[in-house]
Amino acid sequence: MSHAFLEVSGLSKVYATKEGNDFTVYDNVNFTLDKGEFVCIIGHSGCGKSTILNTLAGLDDPSAGAVIMNNKEVKGPSLERGVVFQNYSLLPWLSTLSNVEFGVKARWKSWSKSKVREHSTRFLNMVGLEHALNRKPSELSGGMRQRVSIARAFATQPELLLLDEPFGALDALTRGVIQEELVKIWSETHQTVFMITHDVDEAILLSDRIFLMSNGPNAAIAESVKVDLPRPRQRNTIFQQPGYYPLRNYLVNFLVNRSGEKPDTTSGKPKEVNPLADLDLSGAPAEGAAADHTPQHPRAVNQ
Amino acid sequence: MMQSMPFRAALLSIVMAVLLFGIWEAAVVTPEKSTEMTEYEMLMGGAEQEARVPPPSDVLKHAWDELSNPFYDKGPNDKGIGIQLAYSLYRVLTGYILAALIAIPIGFVVGMSPLMYNALNPFIQVLRPISPLAWMPLALFIIQDSETSAIFVIFICSIWPMLINTAFGVANVRGDWINVARTHELSPLRTAFQVILPAAAPTILTGMRISIGIAWLVIVAAEMLVGGTGIGYYVWNEWNNLDLNSVIFSILMIGCVGMLLDLALSSAQRLVEYNE
Ligand SMILES: Nc1ncnc2c1ncn2[C@@H]1O[C@H](COP(=O)(O)OP(=O)(O)O)[C@@H](O)[C@H]1O
Ligand SMILES: [Mg+2]
Numbered sequence: 001m002s003h004a005f006l007e008v009s010g011l012s013k014v015y016a017t018k019e020g021n022d023f024t025v026y027d028n029v030n031f032t033l034d035k036g037e038f039v040c041i042i043g044h045s046g047c048g049k050s051t052i053l054n055t056l057a058g059l060d061d062p063s064a065g066a067v068i069m070n071n072k073e074v075k076g077p078s079l080e081r082g083v084v085f086q087n088y089s090l091l092p093w094l095s096t097l098s099n100v101e102f103g104v105k106a107r108w109k110s111w112s113k114s115k116v117r118e119h120s121t122r123f124l125n126m127v128g129l130e131h132a133l134n135r136k137p138s139e140l141s142g143g144m145r146q147r148v149s150i151a152r153a154f155a156t157q158p159e160l161l162l163l164d165e166p167f168g169a170l171d172a173l174t175r176g177v178i179q180e181e182l183v184k185i186w187s188e189t190h191q192t193v194f195m196i197t198h199d200v201d202e203a204i205l206l207s208d209r210i211f212l213m214s215n216g217p218n219a220a221i222a223e224s225v226k227v228d229l230p231r232p233r234q235r236n237t238i239f240q241q242p243g244y245y246p247l248r249n250y251l252v253n254f255l256v257n258r259s260g261e262k263p264d265t266t267s268g269k270p271k272e273v274n275p276l277a278d279l280d281l282s283g284a285p286a287e288g289a290a291a292d293h294t295p296q297h298p299r300a301v302n303q
Numbered sequence: 304m305m306q307s308m309p310f311r312a313a314l315l316s317i318v319m320a321v322l323l324f325g326i327w328e329a330a331v332v333t334p335e336k337s338t339e340m341t342e343y344e345m346l347m348g349g350a351e352q353e354a355r356v357p358p359p360s361d362v363l364k365h366a367w368d369e370l371s372n373p374f375y376d377k378g379p380n381d382k383g384i385g386i387q388l389a390y391s392l393y394r395v396l397t398g399y400i401l402a403a404l405i406a407i408p409i410g411f412v413v414g415m416s417p418l419m420y421n422a423l424n425p426f427i428q429v430l431r432p433i434s435p436l437a438w439m440p441l442a443l444f445i446i447q448d449s450e451t452s453a454i455f456v457i458f459i460c461s462i463w464p465m466l467i468n469t470a471f472g473v474a475n476v477r478g479d480w481i482n483v484a485r486t487h488e489l490s491p492l493r494t495a496f497q498v499i500l501p502a503a504a505p506t507i508l509t510g511m512r513i514s515i516g517i518a519w520l521v522i523v524a525a526e527m528l529v530g531g532t533g534i535g536y537y538v539w540n541e542w543n544n545l546d547l548n549s550v551i552f553s554i555l556m557i558g559c560v561g562m563l564l565d566l567a568l569s570s571a572q573r574l575v576e577y578n579e
Contacts, residue, residue, distance in 0.1 A: 059482055077485040089479040093501045093577040102497070106487035138578035156487070 003071055004032035005192060006056075006160060010065035010268075013051050025051055026219040029065070030268050031211065033160075038186060038193045040203040041221070042251065043213025044259055049196045053162050056194060057083045069160065079107050082158035086165045088145040090137040090152075097133040100124055100152045107156040123155035124148070127181050143174035147181070154185050163195040167202065176235050179205060187232070200251045204244065205233055211270065212254050214263045222263035225251065226274040243276040250275040324359040331358045357548050365548040366555070380540065382532070384553065388560055390532040394450075394525075395518045395564075398457025402514065406462045407507060410469025411495065414503070420470065427466065435460035435521050439528055449529035456525045461514035468510025472503030504575035512568040519561045534560075 011029040014022045025048040033039055043049055054060035056067055058077040067074040069081070082103075090099050100120040104111070111119075124130060127147035137145050146166055153161055166182075167175040179202060186193060197203050203210045210225045229241050238244055250273075264271065306314075357365075373385030413420045435456045442452040476499050484494040526535025534557055541549035 057486060059485060077482075077488065079486070079488050081486070083482070083486045085479060085482070087479060089483050091480060091483065091498065091501070092579050093504075093575075103487055106489060136577070 003068070005035040005037075005070065006033040006194075007068045008032070008056070008065070009068070011052070011055065011062050011067065012064040013048060013055070013060075014063040024218050025216055026213075028268065029221055031221055031224065031270060033192055033194060035159075035192055036190045037208050038195070038206055039209050039211060040195045040197050040207040041211040041213060042197060042200065042203055042255065043219065044215050044255070045198070047213050047216040047219040047259075049213060050164055053083075053164050053194065053196055056160070057081050057162050059083070078158075079156055080159045082153035082156055082161050084146075084149050084153045084161070084163040084166045086168050088137070088142075088149045090145055090148055092137050095134050095136055096124065096129060096140070096148050097121065099137070099148055100155050103152040103156045120151075120155055123151040123185075126154075126185055127151045127178075141174075143170050143178060146170060147178060150178070150182060150185070154189060154191070157189065157191070159192060161191050161193045161195075163193065165196050165198065168198065175199075175202070180235060182206070183232070200248055200255070203227075203251070204229070204247060205235055205238055210251065212251070212259070214261065215259050220263050221270040222259075222261075223254070224270040224272050226272070226276075228274055228276040243279060246279055247275050328358045328360060331356050355547075357551065362548055362551045362555075366552045369549075369552060379531070382537075384534075384537070384556060387532065387534045387537040387553075388556060391522050391526060391534040392560070394453050394533065395457055395515075395522050398454040399461045399515060399518050401454075402458045402461040403465055403511065406465035406510075407469050410466045410507075410510075411473050411499075413466070414470040414473025415495075415499070420474070427463070431463045431467075435517075436524055436528065439525065443529075449531060453522070453525045453529050453533070457518045457522060460521045461518045464513040464517065465507070465510040468513070469503065469507045472506025472510075473499055475506075476502040501575070501577075505572065505577070508568065508572040508575055512565065512572060515564050515568055516561065519557075519564055523557060 008029060008031050012027045013025040015025065017023050029052065041049055041052070051060060055062050056074065058067075058074045058081060074081075091102065094102060097117070097120055100123060101116050104116050104120050108116070121130070121133065124133060127150060129144060129147055129151065132140060132144060137148070140148070146169075150163075150166065153163075167178060170178065183206060193206075195206065204227055207227045210227060211221045212223045212225060214220050214222045225247075227247065229238065229243050229247070233241075369384045373383045375381075375383040376386060409423075413423055438456055438459055439452060442455045443449065446452050446455060480498050480502055481494070484498045489497065522533065523535035523538065526533035526537075527539045530536050530539075534553060538550055538553045538557075541547075541553065
């Protein structure tokens with residue numbers, strides 16, 4: 001039997017409400033992740049993205065179904081699944097360096113002090129924090145805190161990285177810088193990444209595939225959209241790529257117009273789509289598309 | 304006035320102290336020659352001259368005498384203020400440390416387990432409001448030793464703030480930090496020491512600070528009851544001797560030592576404090 005790296009089958013989450021009736025957040029969610037893939041999930045607030053991510057992490061138990069990673073069922077949290085929380089979740093009494101060392105020590109218990117330090121410092125350098133090693137989280141900006149959190153997650157080198165809206169609280173400029181750092185580390189380490197975002201541009205920049213989630217209750221992953229754009233992608237040039245706006249329009253259209261529809265999940269899997277497959281991307285439309293849309297894209301213009 | 308705030312505050316403190324002592328001095332230096340002896344004065348016989356509240360200059364002179372030789376020991380009824388304070392501190396610290404050794408671990412368990420919290424809560428609610436001195440007769444009867452009974456009373460009064468604050472601090476550690484421990488596969492013991500303890504430490508120290516304050520309040524009363532040694536006994540004994548200089552001086556000393564104890568705990572608190 002050849003299985004995907006991560007297989008989610010028949011996953012549901014039901015909360016019992018005070019009135020006694022059940023509230024089904026999502027029902028019968030199925031998908032797979034391949035090793036080394038970068039997948040983002042987009043959906044309206046409250047549809048159950050965080051619940052899915054926490055279940056993948058093993059922090060939350062599903063009501064039905066199972067998560068299978070490397071042919072083993074996920075039964076609880078593990079160092080093989082690193083999590084970056086939206087609110088950073090740094091330990092405020094530890095310095096930047098100690099926060100990362102905390103993870104590294106937990107991962108490799110037999111490592112010497114100097115090895116732990118050297119390894120942690122290397123990952124903090126990758127996110128450009130070599131000057132802030134001894135500062136406490138309260139002395140860091142939101143962007144710097146999230147960098148520490150990302151460094152901690154990558155430094156423990158889990159097989160699967162789970163990021164819950166990691167840049168949600170950051171301003172656009174900071175977000176762009178950290179996105180690039182994230183891509184840089186990811187392209188060096190080739191870990192599998194599953195990330196929640198509400199930013200369509202961010203999803204296109206980072207993902208191999210984007211999961212579109214329908215609205216809750218009884219939410220489902222409606223579609224798995226292939227991001228057929230070449231890598232490496234640059235945040236300041238990606239919008240010039242011919243496929244960028246068709247893809248972006250497809251995603252926005254889903255979120256605005258179609259996320260309320262009941263998805264067709266009879267096959268049990270999200271519908272696989274590639275909005276760029278039928279497009280002729282060889283010619284001039286690229287210029288036109290970029291010119292048409294640039295004003296809607298202030299972040300790219302800022303660069 | 305370009306001086307800094309602390310400087311101006313200190314200046315004002317000194318002015319107020321001088322004013323206070325001045326009024327006090329003026330009020331007691333010329334005692335009114337009462338035409339008629341009150342019933343109390345009659346009972347006291349001719350002692351009224353010594354029994355009046357002494358002026359601050361006398362108290363200061365007395366304080367100087369006492370503090371220049373604080374550790375003399377001339378038998379059970381005449382020991383230096385340093386010795387008396389040392390007895391009291393010894394009792395307070397013994398009872399307090401024993402209480403901490405028991406309250407903090409139990410508070411930890413109570414804070415981590417809602418079951419234990421609900422099971423122990425009725426006991427805590429009933430035992431906590433009991434005045435520590437109410438335990439004294441029972442302690443004296445069971446322990447049969449006044450020294451140990453005083454320590455027991457300190458123990459029982461310092462245990463509650465530490466227990467309750469530890470439980471509260473532990474129960475309210477942010478779920479995110481617990482999740483960090485879980486995703487890093489920390490053992491329960493490591494989670495307790497590396498995450499929960501540092502997270503709850505400021506709250507625990509607040510409890511410890513409240514406890515030491517209460518313990519110092521209670522020791523004076525407890526020593527008045529059990530007698531023998533200690534600052535509480537000293538105050539009462541000097542009252543019986545009608546040495547009001549010593550009474551006022553020891554009251555001030557109780558205040559100073561209490562302040563130092565609080566200062567020690569608040570510096571410890573600053574060490575474990577963190578900003579989110
Ligand atoms: N402990 C809980 N009890 C009841 N309902 C919950 C609980 N946690 C989350 N929910 C509900 O589950 C839904 C999904 O929440 P969440 O996964 O946080 O959404 P998202 O991350 O997509 O914004 C929400 O409607 C929320 O109200
Ligand atoms: Mg969420």
